[in-house]
Amino acid sequence: MKQFEANFDGLVGPTHNYAGLSFGNVASYSNAAQASNPKAAAKQGLQKAKALADLGMVQGVLAPQERPDLYTLRRIGFSGTDAEVLQKAAKQAPALLNACCSASSMWTANAATVSPSADTRDGKVHFTPANLVDKLHRSIEPLTTGNILKATFNNDRHFKHHLHLPEHANFGDEGAANHTRLCSDYGKAGVELFVYGQSATNPNAPKPVKYPARQTLEASQAVARLHQLEDESCVFMQQNPDVIDQGVFHNDVISVGNQNVLFYHEQAFLDTEAKFAEISRKMNSEVHFIKVSTEQVSIDDAVRSYLFNTQIITLPNGEMAIVAPTDCQENPAVFAYLNELTTLGTPIKQVKYFDVKQSMQNGGGPACLRLRVAMNEQEIAAVNQHTLMNDALFNKLNSWVEKHYRDTLTVADLADPQLIIESRTALDELTQILKLGSVYQFQK
Template sequence: MKHFEANFDGLVGPTHNYAGLSFGNVASYNNAAQHSNPKAAAKQGLQKAKALADLGMVQGVLAPQERPDLSTLRRIGFSGTDVQVLSDAAKQAPALLNSCCSASSMWTANAATVSPSADTRNGKVHFTPANLVDKLHRSIEPLTTGNILQATFNDERHFQHHHHLPEHAHFGDEGAANHTRLCSDYGHAGVELFVFGQSATQANMPKPAKFPARQTLEASQAVSRLHQLDEESCVFMQQNPEVIDLGVFHNDVISVGNQNVLFYHEQAFLDTQSKFDEIRRKMNTNVHFINVATEQVAIADAVKSYLFNTQIITLPNGNMAIIAPSDCQENPAVHAYLNELLTLNTPIKQVLYFDVKQSMQNGGGPACLRLRVAMNEQEVAAVNQHTLLNDDVFNRLNLWVDKHYRDQLAVSDLADPQLLIESRTALDELTQILKLGSVYQFQR
């Protein structure tokens, strides 16, 4: 039976904007209050996803969430008609309105943690939506994320869905952005690397001083239990708190893995050597640890270019390729390093660059835009086929974007009642294109 690693990219929502909501995310903060282009953002994401499909990869899409999120505004005391709720929120609590208009669900690396059937005791693919409790604008996502995942992976014979972890900082969970699966082959049992920023219960463990550590050890351990992973299938590793304070808010901003390759910055982790030894022992196969030294790429350049927020994919010919933002090409140090990387004896043989600047300016690169799901051919066949990208779906989604999305959006536009109508109309049509049913029932 064939095995694949599918990528499910988040469709950028109609309210894509730069409100600077994510403290600790340097790009998000630096570009706050700029005008965004939702139409360009959606098309850039679709183009990158279609390019991977054309390379022979299994590629799907995940729907955006309904924004503005009036249900949350009503829960915190705003009432009346929809227009009144928007108007009052804009006047009385504009920061709350901005949070309820965030299109951050586009970054599906934060949607959930996924464990493939080859790793789990009951032989099913497991999904746990991230609770994202560290940021208000993301903490309102998990219920709808769970609905979207269940509408996409909707065959209980193959897929098992869990509720998100308790909504408390003790179990701060940011999903696959802090989780990497290493294996010799997608269909073989592998090692799931859970990277955390701090412990909620062990006060003697180091933690960052400036920016929050969004993932806790306790959350990672809870997900591993839910997913029925054996001890020999897991490694728990702490991210270096010093790099968190330099703007590395998730592990996927400082390292990325694929099969038997882990591509990382030398400052990424604590206790690096002993944890790598544990990975080697549990993998029981050759692992390529590709170390990028600070003298080659400084942390500031890695964060600015998102060198590590790239995708590493295995092409049908067996070679690996890096899917990088064009920002890596424009950064002299990073571009020079990637050119050198291709001369080294590693499985990575190609670098492909894509323009995803609308996402980059809000703090998310190519890896943020996708959720990886390793599956066998039976499991791929059990996925909602309307969510898998082909020429027809790609063309329909592009026409959908052209029909419903604005090409300019200011933060002040978020209170526009017409934007709410446009967003709801777009999502109503999208549910028909992707055959999603009533995934937005919690948002109305």
């Protein structure tokens, strides 16, 4: 039976804006208060997804969440009509309104951690939505994320869905942005690499001092237990606290893996040699550890270009390619390195560049926009087929974006009551396109 790694990209929501909500994310903070273009952002994401489908990859989409989130605003004390809730929040607590309007669910690398059936004891694909407790605007996502995942992977025979972890700092979980699966083949048992920023229950353990460590060891261990992973299938590795303090807020900003390749910066981890030896032992097959030195690419250049927030994909011909943002082309050091990389004899033979600047300016590159799900043919057949990318879906979604999305959105526009109507109308139509059922609970 053939095995594939599918990528499910997050559709950019109608309220895509630059409010600078993510402390520790350099791009998010530096572009705060600029005007965004939701229509361009959504179309850029669709172009990337369609291009990968055209390359022969299994490509799907995940729906955005309802924003503005009036349910949360009402929970924290704002009352009245929808318009009155927005107006009161804008006047009394604009930061809370901004958080409840974020389109951050577009970055589906944070949607969940996924373990394929080849790794799990019950032979099912397991999903645990990330609780994202470190940031208010993201912490309101997990329940709806779970609903969207259940509507997309909607077959109990093949898929197992878990509730997100307890919403406590000890279990801070950021999903697949801190999780990489290494394997010789997608359908064979692999090693799941869980990268954490700190141990929440060990006060003497290393941790960053400037920016928060969003992923805890305790959360990673809990997900491994829920997913029925054997000890020999897991490696828990700590991210270097120093690079977190330089703006590397997730591991996928400093390393990325695919099959038997781990592409990483030399400053990415603590205890690198010992942990790489553990990975090699548990893989029991060749692993290509591709190191980028500080001399070749500085941490600053890596963060600004998102060299490591790229996708490594295995093409139908067996060669690997890097899917990179055009920002990597525009950075001389990074562009020079990527040109050299394809000549080094590693499995990576190509680099493909895509314009995702609307996402990049808000702190997310190509890897942020996708959730990886390794599946066999039977499992892919069990997926909600209306969410899988093809010519017809691409055309439908482009028309949907053109019909419902604004060209320009500022932070001040988030208090516009018309935005609620536009967003709900768009999502109501999307549920029909993707056959999602009642994943949204619209607040009347």
